[in-house]
Amino acid sequence: MSDALRCWPVATRSDRRAFMRVIKELYQGDPNWVPPIWKVQKELVGFKPHPFYAAGECQAFIVAREGKVIGRIVAIINNAHNDRYKEKRGFFGFYECADDEQASNLLFETAGEWLKAKGMTDVRGPASPSLNYECGTLIDGFDSPPTFMIPYNPPYHDRLIKAAGFEKAEDMFSYIGHVDDLKTLDPKLAFILEEVKKRFNVVCRPIDKKRFSSDVRTFLEIYNRSLENTWGYVPLSGAEIDHQAKELKYMLVPEMTSIAEIDGKPVGAGFGLLDFNPIIKEIGGNIFPFGWIKLFTKRKNLTRVRLISTNVIPEYQKWGLGLVTLERILPDAIEFGIKEGEFSWVLESNTLSRKTIERGGATKTKAHRMYDKKL
Numbered sequence: 001m002s003d004a005l006r007c008w009p010v011a012t013r014s015d016r017r018a019f020m021r022v023i024k025e026l027y028q029g030d031p032n033w034v035p036p037i038w039k040v041q042k043e044l045v046g047f048k049p050h051p052f053y054a055a056g057e058c059q060a061f062i063v064a065r066e067g068k069v070i071g072r073i074v075a076i077i078n079n080a081h082n083d084r085y086k087e088k089r090g091f092f093g094f095y096e097c098a099d100d101e102q103a104s105n106l107l108f109e110t111a112g113e114w115l116k117a118k119g120m121t122d123v124r125g126p127a128s129p130s131l132n133y134e135c136g137t138l139i140d141g142f143d144s145p146p147t148f149m150i151p152y153n154p155p156y157h158d159r160l161i162k163a164a165g166f167e168k169a170e171d172m173f174s175y176i177g178h179v180d181d182l183k184t185l186d187p188k189l190a191f192i193l194e195e196v197k198k199r200f201n202v203v204c205r206p207i208d209k210k211r212f213s214s215d216v217r218t219f220l221e222i223y224n225r226s227l228e229n230t231w232g233y234v235p236l237s238g239a240e241i242d243h244q245a246k247e248l249k250y251m252l253v254p255e256m257t258s259i260a261e262i263d264g265k266p267v268g269a270g271f272g273l274l275d276f277n278p279i280i281k282e283i284g285g286n287i288f289p290f291g292w293i294k295l296f297t298k299r300k301n302l303t304r305v306r307l308i309s310t311n312v313i314p315e316y317q318k319w320g321l322g323l324v325t326l327e328r329i330l331p332d333a334i335e336f337g338i339k340e341g342e343f344s345w346v347l348e349s350n351t352l353s354r355k356t357i358e359r360g361g362a363t364k365t366k367a368h369r370m371y372d373k374k375l
Contacts, residue, residue, distance in 0.1 A: 004067075005102055007110045010060035016047050018069045019062050023096050026070075032145040033152055034277045035285030040247075044129055045074055045094055051239035052129055055080045057118075060094070061110050063103045071097030071104060075111035076129050077118055081234045090115030090375070093128035093135075099156045101163050108164040116375045124169060124232075124372050126151070131232050132240070136172050136345065136368025137161060144365070147306045147342045148275045150174065151368060158369065166371035170231055173354065174344035174366040179334060181361035189360060193327055196320040200262050204328035207257040207271075216245040216252065218259065219309075222269040226311035231347055232370070250292075251276070255332035256305055260312070260325045268312040270325035272305035272333070272341060303339040323356070 010019050020038065027033035043050040046058045056078045063071040076091040092111055097104045115123055128134045134151050139158050146152040196202065207215040224235040236244065251273055260268035279298050283291035310322040333341070343357050345368060358364075 005063070005065050005106060007061055007063040007103075007106045009114075010062060015062060016060075019045070019060055019072050022062065022069050022072055026096055026098060030154075032142070034145055034281045037280060037287055038285045039287060041094075044133060046129075051237060051243045052133075054239055055237060056129070058129065059111075059114050061107060061114075063097070063107050063110075065100065065103055070100060071095075071107050073097075073107045073111050074129070075114045076125075076127065077115065077120065078127075078130055078234065080237065081130070081232075084234055088119055088121045090118070090120035090123045091127045091129070092123060092125035095126050095137075095157070095161075096153070097157075097160060099154070099160070101160060104160040105164050108161075108166075112373075112375050121375055122372060123375055124370060126370070130234060132234070132236055136370055139171075139367050139369045141174070141366030145277060145281075146366075147174070147304065147344060148273055148277050148280075149306070149308070150342075150344055150366070161371055164373070166373045169370040169372040171348040172345035172368045172370070173348065173364050174342055174368075175346065175357050175362035176340055176342050176365045177357070177360060177362035178340045179338065189323065189356075192320045193323055196324050200316075200319070200321070202260050202262055202321065202324050204258050204260050204325060206328070206332070207252065207254045207259070209254060212249060212254075213245060215257075215259065216248050217241060218266050219248075219257070219269045219271060220244055222266060222313060223309055223311050225313045226268075226317070228314060231349055250295075253299070253336070255336050256329055258325045258328040260321055260328075262316075267316045268310075268321045268325045270307070270310040270322065270329060272307045272329060274299055274302045275304040275306055275342070276302070278302065300337070303337055304342065305333060305338050305340075306342045306344060308344070318352070322353075 010016055042048045045060055046053055058074050058076045060074045062069050073092055074094045076093055078091055082089060112123060126135060126137055134149055136151055137157050138151060138153050142155055220241045227233045253274060256272035258270045259266050279294055283294055310326055312321045343362060346353050
């Protein structure tokens with residue numbers, strides 16, 4: 001390996017700046033790239049406090065060739081995952097690198113050595129920092145920008161990750177559904193909706209602005225319960241729920257939300273996040289000092305929503321309550337001006353959800369991949 005190639009742990013303010021700056025340089029000129037919200041990313045990589053790391057730890061690394069930083073990675077230990085699955089699995093996240101196999105291999109080797117020294121026997125990723133946040137490497141669908149909170153990367157990432165010895169663990173798909181698709185909705189789905197509503201006497205409502213924080217917490221608690229048997233899932237901690245609730249308070253639009261109740265008990269929740277990416281790109285990922293104003297004032301111009309979650313607690317799953325929950329959002333979304341919705345992400349192994357979405361007329365547009373490797 002060239003002596004001019006060097007990888008080291010992020011330890012200084014200068015290192016942290018280089019870690020954050022390298023993605024701007026790597027994606028310069030890419031019309032589909034959208035910068036992260038820098039404040040949020042600094043928290044998620046561990047440069048600022050975040051409740052995820054109350055039960056975990058991480059170490060960021062950068063790699064340079066001829067003195068120029070060309071890549072980065074974060075090695076992550078998610079103790080909540082290992083306690084749940086009885087594993088000693090480390091994770092990698094926030095991976096970015098120039099198309100330089102030597103540099104990429106050195107990043108993965110260095111991160112792997114750190115994880116191994118901490119007692120880990122396997123590594124999975126990318127998880128930035130877990131499946132509850134951004135995860136997966138884009139492997140199909142490079143012809144359009146990502147939707148809000150969905151990763152984007154150049155096509156060569158898949159090749160570099162495989163070159164470092166990783167193999168596919170699971171794929172995740174994104175689907176786009178257009179409002180016009182509803183005109184040709186499968187009659188069977190319409191029948192299911194009506195039968196489910198009659199059988200369970202389901203009542204759906206949007207988030208109540210008067211108890212916004214309480215309702216957002218209800219959403220996240222249903223999210224936690226509903227995904228208990230999902231591949232790789234680890235519930236959000238109480239502190240993470242509180243943190244997410246505070247952030248979602250400024251992002252959620254009540255019209256794009258739905259809580260399904262049976263006898264006054266919340267059993268399902270669905271919500272869409274407006275695709276803020278066009279505005280985030282315009283403000284360069286900087287919400288301060290004035291970027292947040294544009295996020296609020298320009299959101300009425302957005303026409304895409306990311307249907308990020310349609311969750312039903314276990315005892316009511318497989319009855320079609322997810323469809324009922326989404327149905328409530330539809331008329332409000334149309335009135336808001338939404339033209340299309342992205343269902344993302346959906347696990348490859350979740351055949352029930354995938355078939356339902358496809359029967360509804362949505363088209364698969366992107367695929368992301370998670371990888372595993374023995375240390």
